[in-house]
Amino acid sequence: MKKIYFDNAASTPLDPFVGEEIMTYMRDHYGNPSSVHSYGKGAKVLLEETRDLIAGFINCKPKEIFFTSGGTESNNFAIKGTFFKNFDSGKKHFITSSIEHSAVLETVKYLEERFGCEITYVMPDKNGIIHAEDVLKEVKENTLMISIMHANNEVGSLNDIKAIVDGVKGKGIYVHTDTVQSMGKLKVDVKVLGVNYATLSAHKIYGPKGIGILYVSEDTQVDKFIHGGKQERNMRGGTENIPAIAGLRKAIEILNERMNEDIAHYTSLKNKLINDVKNVYGDCVIINSPIDCNCVSNIVNMSFDWKRCKVDPDMLIINLDLKGIAVSGGSACTSGSAQPSHVLRNLGHDTNTAFSSMRVSFGRENTVEEIDYLLECLKDIIQLKNEKVNA
Numbered sequence: 001m002k003k004i005y006f007d008n009a010a011s012t013p014l015d016p017f018v019g020e021e022i023m024t025y026m027r028d029h030y031g032n033p034s035s036v037h038s039y040g041k042g043a044k045v046l047l048e049e050t051r052d053l054i055a056g057f058i059n060c061k062p063k064e065i066f067f068t069s070g071g072t073e074s075n076n077f078a079i080k081g082t083f084f085k086n087f088d089s090g091k092k093h094f095i096t097s098s099i100e101h102s103a104v105l106e107t108v109k110y111l112e113e114r115f116g117c118e119i120t121y122v123m124p125d126k127n128g129i130i131h132a133e134d135v136l137k138e139v140k141e142n143t144l145m146i147s148i149m150h151a152n153n154e155v156g157s158l159n160d161i162k163a164i165v166d167g168v169k170g171k172g173i174y175v176h177t178d179t180v181q182s183m184g185k186l187k188v189d190v191k192v193l194g195v196n197y198a199t200l201s202a203h204k205i206y207g208p209k210g211i212g213i214l215y216v217s218e219d220t221q222v223d224k225f226i227h228g229g230k231q232e233r234n235m236r237g238g239t240e241n242i243p244a245i246a247g248l249r250k251a252i253e254i255l256n257e258r259m260n261e262d263i264a265h266y267t268s269l270k271n272k273l274i275n276d277v278k279n280v281y282g283d284c285v286i287i288n289s290p291i292d293c294n295c296v297s298n299i300v301n302m303s304f305d306w307k308r309c310k311v312d313p314d315m316l317i318i319n320l321d322l323k324g325i326a327v328s329g330g331s332a333c334t335s336g337s338a339q340p341s342h343v344l345r346n347l348g349h350d351t352n353t354a355f356s357s358m359r360v361s362f363g364r365e366n367t368v369e370e371i372d373y374l375l376e377c378l379k380d381i382i383q384l385k386n387e388k389v390n391a
């Protein structure tokens, strides 16, 4: 049976060169970067070279880069670190959006429940875009922080973070953005965005799981996140994950060389899928992703109108899996739970429509023929009521 992986927004495959690099470091370069001997120094050189490379990639200074265990930790670090650093300021108001990743939503919920913080959730428009003016009108005297994702993981909508930063200039409000889904799909330049913090995760860009970055601009005061050793300039204790960092370095080197090619590839696949699915299902398929602008090119989220289609909402993703096709019905982090996607619900879909939805997210290895196969399989799984599906 064919096996097709269309779930690259959940996690990309490991690039083979990245895998080799990780193995080399696991096997041959096991020194602890804090050690003073040559083994330790070798590891330290890798650590700092990687920091330099990433700094160049996102346009910041190496000292503004902190290695973390991934996107979830980086989001926690930025939000809790800001709150604790400013604990005595009395500022307890956070603005975020209703369609953030759970790594942000659960973190602010914790601050609300545990410390009485006030959280404002800005709603997206029907394309999943959070508008800067909607964020800015929520700003209050005691607003401490704004955390709005750059690109949404379920529908791929892109937000104008710079407009938010410009709108709060001089007000002493921290701005964090989660760039986990935009990194590698467009040029992320943290100085152009102007944020205090940006989050990155390696396993969405052909790197390993369990390693990520938090960018913290040099003028930002953040609280130490993990107490222990003096690693990461005394902000995050714990021996650095050198093999994973070596893998991240390789992944960024590869991305540096081929990002434009990747984007062109994703864009042509996205256009084909949307055209093909529209040809078959017409207006019985709702494309939840923005199409031409304000979006990343690798994500297509669609819902089937269950009132006009024969579709078993509970079985859609499983039926595709039985045919060898891996797509997502929501964010990977929440799939497995029987809750409809909070993102699709916030776009205005009812529970059944949310369940009759799928996210196709492209990667480097996907082909036009794989989209043809997906369409063939969909025709078996979802039919228009009263009408024959276009052959």
Ligand code: PLP
Binding pocket: 009, 010, 069, 070, 071, 072, 073, 101, 103, 149, 151, 152, 153, 178, 180, 181, 201, 202, 203, 210, 212, 332, 333
């Ligand atoms: N933020 C976004 C937008 C994501 O899509 C994800 C993962 O799906 C995360 C954060 C969490 O990243 P990690 O898996 O590296 O913890």
